[in-house]
Amino acid sequence: MNPDITRERQNATFDVEKLTHILNGGPEKTKRRREIESMVFSDPDFKEEDPNFLSRSERYDQAVKKSAQMILKLREYGIADPEEIYCYKNMVNGNQHEALGLHFVMFLPTLYSQCDPQQSKKWIPLAESFQALGTYAQTEMGHGQSWTYP
Structure with a gap:
């Protein structure tokens, strides 16, 4: 101390x-x-x-x-x-x-809030036990770019 x-x-x-x-x-x-x-x-x-x-x-x-x-x-x-x-x-x-921060702050909360009961039954135990891990992938080609329109 x-x-x-x-x-x-x-x-x-x-x-x-x-x-x-x-x-x-x-x-x-x-x-x-x-x-x-x-x-x-x-x-x-x-x-x-x-x-x-x-x-x-x-x-x-x-x-x-x-x-x-x-x-x-x-x-x-x-x-x-x-x-x-x-x-x-x-x-x-x-x-x-x-x-594994994204797993805890994005993936699990998304499962908790967006899964229907059938999905919850399957995916939440897998995610909570780390048998399924979530992350983040950006798919938009222009993400982060600034565009100026005439």
């Missing part, structure tokens, strides 16, 4: 732990978040080179490996609750982009 943050928390005029519980949604959720945090920070599989000193290709390879390892660990630990998955992912990735 950063010593400045530790000092500020010790000098706070309010109960830091109580505020932590409020922000996490209660004492049980704080406890679970800390368990997940400990799982990630003590896991040697998530110790890595600083991406700032890697080439673009090396950063991509590192991110894909980390995402694949994260999925395996989620399964191993039995983490299936969406909030806990989100917490685990944030601990693993820190402030780095995730290789």
Whole structure:
């Protein structure tokens, strides 16, 4: 922990732990978040080179490996609750982009909102278990171009 943050928390005029519980949604959720945090920070599989000193290709390879390892660990630990998955992912990735980000922020929400019941029954379990992965592909030829019309 950063010593400045530790000092500020010790000098706070309010109960830091109580505020932590409020922000996490209660004492049980704080406890679970800390368990997940400990799982990630003590896991040697998530110790890595600083991406700032890697080439673009090396950063991509590192991110894909980390995402694949994260999925395996989620399964191993039995983490299936969406909030806990989100917490685990944030601990693993820190402030780095995730290789499977589009799967989580575009593909799954699209399935949840646009599938009919029959499609949901087939595709959502596959996507949630990472047996089917979604991404994004731009199909318009002129995407991103600026056109001026007379």
